[in-house]
Amino acid sequence: MSTHSIAVIAGDGIGKEVVPAAITCLERIAGIHGLNLAFTYFDWGSDYYGRNGRMMPADGLDQLARHDAIFLGAVGSPEVPDTESLWGLLIPIRREFQQYINLRPVRTLDGVTSPLASDKPIDILIVRENNEGEYSEVGGRMYRGLPHETAVQETIFTRLGVSRAAHFAASLAASRQGRLTSATKSNGIIHTMPFWDEVIEETARQYPGVTVTHELVDALAAHLVLKPWTLDVIVASNLLGDILSDLGSAVTGSIGVAPSANLNPEGDFPSLFEPVHGSAPDIAGKGLANPVGQIWSGAMMLEHLGHPDAAAHLQSAFESALRDGHSTRDVGGTSSTSEFTAAVLTAIDAHA
Numbered sequence: 001m002s003t004h005s006i007a008v009i010a011g012d013g014i015g016k017e018v019v020p021a022a023i024t025c026l027e028r029i030a031g032i033h034g035l036n037l038a039f040t041y042f043d044w045g046s047d048y049y050g051r052n053g054r055m056m057p058a059d060g061l062d063q064l065a066r067h068d069a070i071f072l073g074a075v076g077s078p079e080v081p082d083t084e085s086l087w088g089l090l091i092p093i094r095r096e097f098q099q100y101i102n103l104r105p106v107r108t109l110d111g112v113t114s115p116l117a118s119d120k121p122i123d124i125l126i127v128r129e130n131n132e133g134e135y136s137e138v139g140g141r142m143y144r145g146l147p148h149e150t151a152v153q154e155t156i157f158t159r160l161g162v163s164r165a166a167h168f169a170a171s172l173a174a175s176r177q178g179r180l181t182s183a184t185k186s187n188g189i190i191h192t193m194p195f196w197d198e199v200i201e202e203t204a205r206q207y208p209g210v211t212v213t214h215e216l217v218d219a220l221a222a223h224l225v226l227k228p229w230t231l232d233v234i235v236a237s238n239l240l241g242d243i244l245s246d247l248g249s250a251v252t253g254s255i256g257v258a259p260s261a262n263l264n265p266e267g268d269f270p271s272l273f274e275p276v277h278g279s280a281p282d283i284a285g286k287g288l289a290n291p292v293g294q295i296w297s298g299a300m301m302l303e304h305l306g307h308p309d310a311a312a313h314l315q316s317a318f319e320s321a322l323r324d325g326h327s328t329r330d331v332g333g334t335s336s337t338s339e340f341t342a343a344v345l346t347a348i349d350a351h352a
């Protein structure tokens with residue numbers, strides 16, 4: 001029996017609802033496919049911050065390092081500054097564990113209506129560089145309170161950082177339609193962005209059958225809304241990738257269905273799987289949350305752990321539940337979180 005130890009951080013708000021829902025599904029799948037998933041729960045996040053003044057304990061990263069994967073709901077609450085949840089938990093995890101790829105599938109699903117007029121299927125993989133770029137600590141504030149007060153924030157791209165993201169994206173493109181679109185802004189950002197373009201170009205050239213298009217991010221944002229079905233794999237820097245992938249989840253119907261994987265592709269460190277959405281305090285505790293983004297993230301985790309059949313089984317189960325008309329309110333249905341989850345469990349058994 002294949003055993004994996006998984007660290008679970010349900011976190012805040014609807015994280016506490018969608019994580020248990022997804023774990024029920026993962027346990028059912030594990031039983032059918034002979035996997036032993038050992039879940040260890042960590043109560044980190046905003047409540048923990050309220051009690052301890054930090055999002056996770058000082059040795060939090062050491063505790064997580066002992067696991068094969070991390071399954072996260074959402075962290076953040078109106079009482080805690082956003083920078084705390086980001087810099088006190090998510091960014092340290094991404095950096096310490098070299099999760100330099102943030103992979104976000106953007107796909108239309110039967111049963112989830114896209115706000116776009118067209119019903120052409122959308123199937124895009126967005127590869128966001130996750131360790132460097134615009135999210136840097138280099139910079140500062142000068143002349144506080146004075147009329148010439150100034151803030152400086154440096155963007156850092158390294159050859160290693162950009163090329164490993166490019167390799168990942170180009171090899172994905174090679175396994176699909178071979179079309180790699182790189183988000184750029186090298187007309188305005190004249191040092192870092194041309195370097196990004198160059199390294200992407202050089203790297204992608206090593207992949208026969210892959211063509212690269214450099215698209216200005218403003219035009220690419222419009223492209224994502226007007227003709228998303230013509231896109232295959234997108235590679236983008238930390239900030240641009242974040243914006244494009246939220247836009248991507250919106251054009252396919254709901255932020256509630258979008259999954260993500262923060263990957264250390266080499267497997268030297270645990271990777272982290274979480275839905276794109278946040279803690280959604282506006283609907284938390286009401287049983288309204290859509291668990292699809294979390295369940296789909298669970299399928300990505302199974303795939304990463306080397307169980308493509310179990311991943312495909314889970315994937316087909318939630319897709320068939322949606323196709324059969326089960327869905328939560330954010331995508332136009334009437335199911336509660338637990339009713340939808342029950343429909344997924346039924347579909348898992350039906351496809352076993």
Ligand code: ATP
Binds near residue numbers: 257278
């Ligand atoms: P955070 O600060 O943690 O990012 P947020 O307030 O930005 O939280 P998001 O979770 O990003 O909230 O959600 C934005 C909007 O989408 C909210 O109105 C929320 O209710 C809705 N939403 C997000 N996730 C889901 C979900 N899984 N199911 C239903 N609605 C959702």
Ligand code: MG
Binds near residue numbers: 278
């Ligand atoms: Mg948010």
